[in-house]
Amino acid sequence: MARTDTKRDVVIVGLGWTGAIAGIELAKEGLDILALERGPDRSTVPDFKYPDVIDELRFGIRYGYMQRPKKSTLTIRRSLDEEAMPYRRLGSFLPGDGVGGAGIHWNGQTWRPQAQEYRLRTYVEETFGADAIPEDMTIQDWGVTAEELEPYYDRFEYMAGISGQAGVVNGETIEGGNPFEPNRSRDYPLPPLAQQPDSLHFADVARQMGYHPFPRPAANASAPHVNEYGMQLGPCNYCGFCARYGCLNYSKSSPQTCVLDALKRYENFNYRVNSEVLRVNLAEDGQTATGVTYWDAEAEEEVTQPADIVILAAYSIHNVHLMLLSGIGEPYNPQTGTGTTGKNYSYQMNGGTTMFFNDRQFNPFVAAGSSGMSINDFGMEQIDYAAEGFIGGSYMTCGHSNGQPIRGIAVPEGTPNWGADWKQAVGEHYGHSTSLGSHGSNMSYRDCYLDLDPTYTDPHGRPLLRLTFDWKDNDIRMTQFMRQRIEEIVEAMEPDSWQSSYKEDGATYDVRPYQTTHNVGGAIMGESPQTSSINRFQQAWGQHNVFVLGASSFPQNIQYNPTGAVGALAYWTTDAIVNQYLPNPGPLV
Amino acid sequence: MSHPTYLNTTRRGFLGGTAAASALALGDRAQAQDAPPLEEYTPEYLSAAEWAFVMAATARIIPSDGAGPGAIETRVPVFIDLQLAGDFGNAADLYMEGPFKPDAPDTLGPQSPLTPAEIYRGAIERIDAACTDEYGNVFADLDPTQQDEVLSALEEGPSTSGNTPDMAEDAGGGAPNTDGSTAFGLTPELKEFFSLLVQNTKEGYFADPMYGGNADMAAWSYIGFPGARGSYAEWVGREEDYPLGPVSISGERA
Numbered sequence A: 001m002a003r004t005d006t007k008r009d010v011v012i013v014g015l016g017w018t019g020a021i022a023g024i025e026l027a028k029e030g031l032d033i034l035a036l037e038r039g040p041d042r043s044t045v046p047d048f049k050y051p052d053v054i055d056e057l058r059f060g061i062r063y064g065y066m067q068r069p070k071k072s073t074l075t076i077r078r079s080l081d082e083e084a085m086p087y088r089r090l091g092s093f094l095p096g097d098g099v100g101g102a103g104i105h106w107n108g109q110t111w112r113p114q115a116q117e118y119r120l121r122t123y124v125e126e127t128f129g130a131d132a133i134p135e136d137m138t139i140q141d142w143g144v145t146a147e148e149l150e151p152y153y154d155r156f157e158y159m160a161g162i163s164g165q166a167g168v169v170n171g172e173t174i175e176g177g178n179p180f181e182p183n184r185s186r187d188y189p190l191p192p193l194a195q196q197p198d199s200l201h202f203a204d205v206a207r208q209m210g211y212h213p214f215p216r217p218a219a220n221a222s223a224p225h226v227n228e229y230g231m232q233l234g235p236c237n238y239c240g241f242c243a244r245y246g247c248l249n250y251s252k253s254s255p256q257t258c259v260l261d262a263l264k265r266y267e268n269f270n271y272r273v274n275s276e277v278l279r280v281n282l283a284e285d286g287q288t289a290t291g292v293t294y295w296d297a298e299a300e301e302e303v304t305q306p307a308d309i310v311i312l313a314a315y316s317i318h319n320v321h322l323m324l325l326s327g328i329g330e331p332y333n334p335q336t337g338t339g340t341t342g343k344n345y346s347y348q349m350n351g352g353t354t355m356f357f358n359d360r361q362f363n364p365f366v367a368a369g370s371s372g373m374s375i376n377d378f379g380m381e382q383i384d385y386a387a388e389g390f391i392g393g394s395y396m397t398c399g400h401s402n403g404q405p406i407r408g409i410a411v412p413e414g415t416p417n418w419g420a421d422w423k424q425a426v427g428e429h430y431g432h433s434t435s436l437g438s439h440g441s442n443m444s445y446r447d448c449y450l451d452l453d454p455t456y457t458d459p460h461g462r463p464l465l466r467l468t469f470d471w472k473d474n475d476i477r478m479t480q481f482m483r484q485r486i487e488e489i490v491e492a493m494e495p496d497s498w499q500s501s502y503k504e505d506g507a508t509y510d511v512r513p514y515q516t517t518h519n520v521g522g523a524i525m526g527e528s529p530q531t532s533s534i535n536r537f538q539q540a541w542g543q544h545n546v547f548v549l550g551a552s553s554f555p556q557n558i559q560y561n562p563t564g565a566v567g568a569l570a571y572w573t574t575d576a577i578v579n580q581y582l583p584n585p586g587p588l589v
Numbered sequence B: 001m002s003h004p005t006y007l008n009t010t011r012r013g014f015l016g017g018t019a020a021a022s023a024l025a026l027g028d029r030a031q032a033q034d035a036p037p038l039e040e041y042t043p044e045y046l047s048a049a050e051w052a053f054v055m056a057a058t059a060r061i062i063p064s065d066g067a068g069p070g071a072i073e074t075r076v077p078v079f080i081d082l083q084l085a086g087d088f089g090n091a092a093d094l095y096m097e098g099p100f101k102p103d104a105p106d107t108l109g110p111q112s113p114l115t116p117a118e119i120y121r122g123a124i125e126r127i128d129a130a131c132t133d134e135y136g137n138v139f140a141d142l143d144p145t146q147q148d149e150v151l152s153a154l155e156e157g158p159s160t161s162g163n164t165p166d167m168a169e170d171a172g173g174g175a176p177n178t179d180g181s182t183a184f185g186l187t188p189e190l191k192e193f194f195s196l197l198v199q200n201t202k203e204g205y206f207a208d209p210m211y212g213g214n215a216d217m218a219a220w221s222y223i224g225f226p227g228a229r230g231s232y233a234e235w236v237g238r239e240e241d242y243p244l245g246p247v248s249i250s251g252e253r254a
């Protein structure tokens, strides 16, 4: 069975963070919009209500809100010669599913990249010489600047009610903020979160060492906030169940708390759940999209949905999958370096040092998702790449974002993983440890990319996406550099004991332990159709009525969590659609 | 069968006064109160032999001696049985399409064609057979030292793992990676057994009591985790012992 529905002005694929932003910004223009979401509907009540939501087993361990590999997954290999294996059970990253996307179950750590991150290749060449870039490293400029995007970061942060301490406002450095952040036009909408004793201890020591500690910017409201859509956030109660959970308290910025109820009031906006888009349909000449085809799970039929504008907002890897399946752009070829769809997948290079303070009480369950004090003294703009022999940077944070026991209780090295000694160690150390971690950039490389798997298929018979990715020397050197800086600070914090965990020489990507859901690249933005999939307005080079939102746009990963940039770019693009594209549909570049 | 004496102790008897005192605060939602003693529990999924194995193995993974409750008093075996009988055991969320390459590198994630429930079944049968060959008895009937030997051999490789959580945005502790074991005739399809068993034991110890384990929230009380309270705004920045005991999702207090 199959049906064709009446044409819409806009179809949005995926109703997470970017889909919700695009939805409301275009709904305001009176366009007739249909958003298609593959997963179920979700609202704070009943889906995130206390106490059912704070169930570690169901949501933290069995991933109740995430994508089910049975329905949607990918295959992974570490090199061109390895055979890719299906990601059968979630581990390393946890893509969202259902209304709100991963925007319901993120931690809310919300950053703005440093200015040079958008022009990284140019910056490195100008400052350190072209030789500083290894041959197989394929970093590129984004085609946008920090100044251009500033108003859109401001929009996103005020919409989402971010709590933080500004570091640089209108050229002035402000004590207590991040002095290395790009210039901002005004303060954060909300003051920073209150901090726990472990984070405060770190901040004291870091300050004494000449560093510049500041509270990590948080999409966990420190005070009540009403945003431009009339949506209200209440103050976070440090519930300790943030990432992997929906917020029980209307405090975490999410599509639900910041956009959706306002959006649903527009009669020209509609959305359908349990509606997985299978492909984007192109006109015969391939120059435009005619709409999408999706699977209507309720009616059990394929539906052709014509539309004038198609917005892919399905999360980075799913955007790329749909583009590969639909013939949007030429698939990237790692042998020749030609083609762009799937190019430059990158990830996040993190590491951390755990400290044990036997006589201190840190109550780790008292935590917001973005709790913690950070420093950015080793950011991408602070490092001499020529002297250090790597390209990259990181921010460092001390603190807890939760104290959930199944997810792991830090115990000293040498403790067995089971038995009497393990039991004794978890009893002794729970609440008496903390960590100082590095959240670092990851460069893009010729052989780290996305294409279609030759073997495995999904329930619709479509080839799975195939991810080829591994850690590279440059980024391992970066994280080892951070390790040295962190261990100096750790010594000065005087814990009873400590232990480090950073990627070392020869590290290979292990898909089992959770790392981050910061999968970026694959449909990268840039300055030319030869080297990027989409232009600086996130518009497909080849099909002017297709826009692609999400971290798939990043040509290499930034040192920060992605959603600040993802949200700002969503505002930047919808602004371009409203003010440039609608009056004059066609390529914006 | 030489069961250690704690197997014959009911939960209530074991916890003595504490359980009796907290029972007053429980109200009618306290299901654990009505739960049969472990030795009267009828497993949903595990056979009698498998149940005996799980009882004995979890009793070594989180033993009862020393400070803090063990897997038996917290009814971890019940948790494991119920998990294996449900979506987890049936791999309801997992991608289970072939071709399967169970001997692919562990770092590419589990590749077994078997569900977790089938892995338990297949592995326990082989381990019991190997124990009978080696020691003349199935695992459950070995003495604790022999059982520990068997478990260590199954764990294979380094028996220690400093569990250092990454400072991922979602920090809180990384699950230790215990590489699968091919000891005891465990074929690659079954190699994940030991890491599943340890992981599921810890899950049962620390999960909300509604899943059958963590009886009386004793594991939460032991480490000082307040369970499903989820409201600490007035507690931020204070370096004091948190004064309240845990609550469960169903509203029980311990």
Ligand SMILES: Cc1cc2nc3c(=O)[nH]c(=O)nc-3n(C[C@H](O)[C@H](O)[C@H](O)COP(=O)(O)OP(=O)(O)OC[C@H]3O[C@@H](n4cnc5c(N)ncnc54)[C@H](O)[C@@H]3O)c2cc1C
Pocket: A013, A014, A015, A016, A017, A018, A019, A036, A037, A038, A039, A094, A095, A096, A097, A098, A099, A100, A101, A102, A103, A104, A105, A106, A107, A108, A109, A110, A111, A243, A244, A275, A276, A277, A278, A313, A314, A315, A316, A318, A322, A517, A518, A549, A550, A551, A561, A562, A563, A564, A566, B169, B170
């Ligand atoms: C545990 C966790 C913690 C995180 N913490 C942070 C953090 O602290 N800071 C930070 O910056 N970022 C964090 N992130 C990342 C953040 O959640 C994402 O960057 C953000 O949600 C991306 O927005 P998006 O719109 O691109 O995708 P999503 O918000 O995931 O929305 C995509 C939607 O598209 C739907 N979809 C996919 N394919 C289809 C299809 N074919 N048809 C129809 N619908 C489809 C999905 O179901 C989903 O609802 C975290 C993520 C996770 C999982």
Ligand code: SF4
Pocket: A219, A220, A221, A236, A237, A238, A239, A240, A241, A242, A243, A245, A246, A247, A248, A249, A250, A251, A252, A253, A367, A368, A369
């Ligand atoms: S920590 Fe705060 S923002 Fe996060 S889920 Fe809990 S109450 Fe909501």
